[in-house]
Amino acid sequence: MNLKTKLKQLPGSWYFLGTIVIVYLLLSVFNKGIYLDSLSFFNQIIYKIIPIFILVFILMTLSNYFITPKFVMKHLQEKGLKKWFFVIVGGILSSGPIYMWYPLLADLKNKGLSYGLIACFLYNRAIKIPLIPLAIVYFNWQYILVLLIVMIFASVIQGILLNKLMEVNK
Amino acid sequence: MENNTIKQSAQKAVKGLWMALPMILGTVLLISLISAIVPKSFYLTVFSKNSFLDSLIGGLIGSISAGNPITSYIFGGEMLKQGVGLIAVTAFLVSWVTVGLIQLPAESAILGKKFAILRNVSAFIISVIVAIFTVLILGAIS
Numbered sequence: 001m002n003l004k005t006k007l008k009q010l011p012g013s014w015y016f017l018g019t020i021v022i023v024y025l026l027l028s029v030f031n032k033g034i035y036l037d038s039l040s041f042f043n044q045i046i047y048k049i050i051p052i053f054i055l056v057f058i059l060m061t062l063s064n065y066f067i068t069p070k071f072v073m074k075h076l077q078e079k080g081l082k083k084w085f086f087v088i089v090g091g092i093l094s095s096g097p098i099y100m101w102y103p104l105l106a107d108l109k110n111k112g113l114s115y116g117l118i119a120c121f122l123y124n125r126a127i128k129i130p131l132i133p134l135a136i137v138y139f140n141w142q143y144i145l146v147l148l149i150v151m152i153f154a155s156v157i158q159g160i161l162l163n164k165l166m167e168v169n170k
Numbered sequence: 171m172e173n174n175t176i177k178q179s180a181q182k183a184v185k186g187l188w189m190a191l192p193m194i195l196g197t198v199l200l201i202s203l204i205s206a207i208v209p210k211s212f213y214l215t216v217f218s219k220n221s222f223l224d225s226l227i228g229g230l231i232g233s234i235s236a237g238n239p240i241t242s243y244i245f246g247g248e249m250l251k252q253g254v255g256l257i258a259v260t261a262f263l264v265s266w267v268t269v270g271l272i273q274l275p276a277e278s279a280i281l282g283k284k285f286a287i288l289r290n291v292s293a294f295i296i297s298v299i300v301a302i303f304t305v306l307i308l309g310a311i312s
Contacts, residue, residue, distance in 0.1 A: 017192040020199045027203075034206050041202035045244065049198075053187065056240075060183035065174055098273055102280040109281070118281065119289050126267035131239055138247030143308060147260065150304045154296050158289070165288050 052134045059130030060095070067093040084159070087117045088152055091124025098125060116163030123155035190238040197241045201248050221257045221305075225298045228258030232265030233294050242266040256308075260301035268293040 027035035075086040094101060105118050127148055135144050174182065217224045232242065246259045269290050270277065277286040 013189075013192040013196065017196040017199075020196045020203070023203065024199065034203070037206035038199070038202040041205050042199055045198050045202065045248075049240075049244070057180075057183050057187060060186060061176065061180045064179035064182045065176055068174065098270060102276060106280050115285055118285070119292075122289065123268055123293065126239075126264070128239055128267075131243070134240055135243050138243045139250075142312070143256075143304070146307050146311075147264075147300070147304045150300050150307065151264065154300045158292055158296055161292055162285070162288060165292075166285060 048137065049134065052137055055133045056130050059133075063093065063095045063130055067095060083117060084120065084156060087121045087159075088124050088155060091121040091155070092127045092129065094121075094125055095130075098122070101125070114159075114163055115166040116159035116161075119162040120155045120159035123158050124152065127151060190240060193238060194240055194244070198244060201245060205248065205252075217254050217258050219255065221255065221302065222298075224255050224258035225261040225301045228254075228261035228301065229265040229269075229294055229297045232262040232297065233269040233271060235266055239267050257301045257305045260304050261297050264300050265294055265297035268297060 024035060024038070027038070075090055101122075105113070105121065109115070109118060132144060217227060235242070235245075242263050246263045249262065250256065250259050271290065274286055274290060277289070
């Protein structure tokens with residue numbers, strides 16, 4: 001495989017990092033003051049987040065091990081209020097990229113899951129338990145706890161709203 | 171879909187973090203650079219100190235941004251240090267993870283255009299409401 005092919009296969013995020021590194025290299029030549037200030041700030045942030053990454057890795061491994069799409073799909077088919085509860089828990093515990101869940105949700109939609117419950121599930125995917133330690137480092141546990149509770153309530157409100165709006169728009 | 175073994179789960183976690191690594195490193199480098207170049211007063215001019223307007227601006231920035239939530243925590247934390255209000259930062263954090271403009275085409279194609287648009291628009295509006303309520307509750311309990 002030649003260099004050109006290898007470069008084509010690199011995800012865009014590596015180009016983003018590469019571009020920033022080039023800017024730093026240019027600054028190290030043309031403006032040492034800004035370069036050193038930026039690097040010192042960078043070190044401060046990195047030292048702060050490295051230990052948290054180890055915890056994030058452990059929590060991500062556990063979440064990948066225990067929470068599979070099959071597990072979530074099984075519980076999303078509960079009845080009544082229980083359904084909302086499992087949709088919230090399922091959304092919070094689900095892992096992986098969001099688009100991985102679209103086909104499963106479309107399948108559940110065909111099996112009777114309402115648009116509101118799908119919206120509620122997707123909203124709760126925003127709550128990532130493995131990342132909570134890092135969020136607490138940047139903010140504080142009280143703020144994160146209140147935010148999570150408000151977000152769970154908001155997910156139900158969005159679900160109810162979507163059910164109504166989709167009915168109106170039918 | 172088969173259950174993962176612990177080794178496979180750990181490999182998946184490493185893969186997930188590895189995929190996020192360039193974006194996280196790039197963002198931290200960019201934030202460090204911006205912090206060195208842009209004076210604090212600049213942020214205070216973008217955000218007006220009007221809670222509602224600030225939450226709209228924060229929500230809008232979060233909506234058009236994309237990537238791992240870790241990046242949003244780092245960015246949000248630094249915004250807070252620069253003097254941006256908690257309501258704006260909260261709207262930014264919430265819209266970052268609940269509004270998915272990048273995934274909109276895939277969401278439209280699989281779950282329906284109407285649903286995808288309504289879900290994303292309502293998620294943006296709700297991010298502002300969540301931000302206001304979160305800060306109000308925090309103020310009431312502290």
